[in-house]
Amino acid sequence: MKANFYIESEHFCLAFDKYVIEEINGKKYVLPEKGAKSHNSTFSNWIDRYLIDILNIGKKVYYQEKVEDIEILDYVQSYGLFGFMADFPVNRYYILDDVVALRDYNLIEYEDHITNIQLEEYLKLFMPKLDNNKIKLLIQKCRKEISPKIMEKYLTPELNELLIFSKNYGEPVDMILQYSKILYEHLIHFAEKRHLRSYSPLIAVNNLHTNIDTLHNNEIGLIYGYLKQAIDLNFLVNLSQDTVMLKTCKFCHKAFIPKNSKAEYDTPQCKNKANVYSFRKRAQEE
Numbered sequence: 001m002k003a004n005f006y007i008e009s010e011h012f013c014l015a016f017d018k019y020v021i022e023e024i025n026g027k028k029y030v031l032p033e034k035g036a037k038s039h040n041s042t043f044s045n046w047i048d049r050y051l052i053d054i055l056n057i058g059k060k061v062y063y064q065e066k067v068e069d070i071e072i073l074d075y076v077q078s079y080g081l082f083g084f085m086a087d088f089p090v091n092r093y094y095i096l097d098d099v100v101a102l103r104d105y106n107l108i109e110y111e112d113h114i115t116n117i118q119l120e121e122y123l124k125l126f127m128p129k130l131d132n133n134k135i136k137l138l139i140q141k142c143r144k145e146i147s148p149k150i151m152e153k154y155l156t157p158e159l160n161e162l163l164i165f166s167k168n169y170g171e172p173v174d175m176i177l178q179y180s181k182i183l184y185e186h187l188i189h190f191a192e193k194r195h196l197r198s199y200s201p202l203i204a205v206n207n208l209h210t211n212i213d214t215l216h217n218n219e220i221g222l223i224y225g226y227l228k229q230a231i232d233l234n235f236l237v238n239l240s241q242d243t244v245m246l247k248t249c250k251f252c253h254k255a256f257i258p259k260n261s262k263a264e265y266d267t268p269q270c271k272n273k274a275n276v277y278s279f280r281k282r283a284q285e286e
Ligand SMILES: [Zn+2]
Pocket: 249, 250, 251, 252, 253, 254, 265, 266, 267, 270
């Protein structure tokens, strides 16, 4: 079965113009800088860049090369934070529940089964600067937003604005690195075996909205509401093409999407270097 669909962003994806990396409670976090301004972020302007760039951070983690803070900051300044807090819960409207049930391998517990965490504790993991009182107030505010009659399609964007797109929301650097590494590992595994690793729930797209109003054109819309969703979706769509264009350079191992499906190197420089190495190797063998 072949189907037509298109991918677009929710109208409410926000990013800030400046982020910092700070150590809080012994953990390194990326957060919006104090006084930073938020703006709409539609990743579609960058086509596949947000996917390639995170894969190449993952490539460094995978090969145990050092990832500098500035590389993380450059990434989030371009595309915003990932939205892990909205992505991990199995209960999509977790803010309504006292306990958050987290999907498998959620980068907090790394268990291959659903794990539970108290809501307050969960929010504090991603809003490390808020004290207990402020967390309580935030929960009350979110629940109040929900209580009047609101169409469900507006609910997630409204809640996201108070949660993953708020100025208090941050993500642990280590979590970003782990996620990027997992994506890259999947890519090289796929390149070798033509299938994903046997159990890959973390990169399955979670909580996706669909637009069926456009079905009269024989197509449905897949609407992502935060960056991780967009990355996961784009990644899987790239791997499900008849000809998979997303690949890694045979010389430097970076991820890239060439124009020509036969290309093996991401840059002419890598191609030249690979030729020089193979020439030397042959010369040595003779
Ligand atoms: Zn290369």
